[in-house]
Amino acid sequence: MKFLATNLILTVIWGAISASFTPANLLLGFAVGALSLWLIRRELQPVTYPIRPLRLALLLALFFKELAVSATKVAILVTRKKMALKPGIFAYPLTVRSDFEISLLANLITLTPGTLSVDVSEDRKTLYVHALDCADPGALRLDISRGFERRIREAFER
Secondary structure, X not given: OHHHHHHHHHHHHHHHHHOOOOHHHHHHHXXXXXXXXXXXXXXXXXXXXXXXXXXXXXXXXXXXXXXXXXXXXXXXXXXXXXXXXXXXXXXXXXXXXXXXXXXXXXXHHHHOOOEEXXXXXOOOOEEEEXXXXXXXXXXXXXXXXXXXXXXXXXXXXX
């Protein structure tokens, strides 16, 4: 059932991208989707996370708050006559462990203005982050651990 539902979603996306919802084009999209899903079938391991809607909503609210605050800070920084910035890269020790949680944290950091996730160490214990103003990396680490990482752990850890 999941295969069919996923393939139908892929078929609709195919139609939207090709801007043609003719039966022949949708049939082609269905065939391409089925082939694609068949090719990656071994990679599709079921991942189950407990669903915590309230915790997920709190993570989403934190993201939008951080987005607004950091966008304002960046706008103020770049409109000043003399920018006193100290850009840099700092290492952030990860407490989240799954690939999904690490990817989510890295993407939330990247989507926040003024910061960018650069890399994850081979052992998946350190995330390297570029900050527009890295004058106090300790404070930045604390912000991430008390903010995004804590909310991710609350929302997704088993």
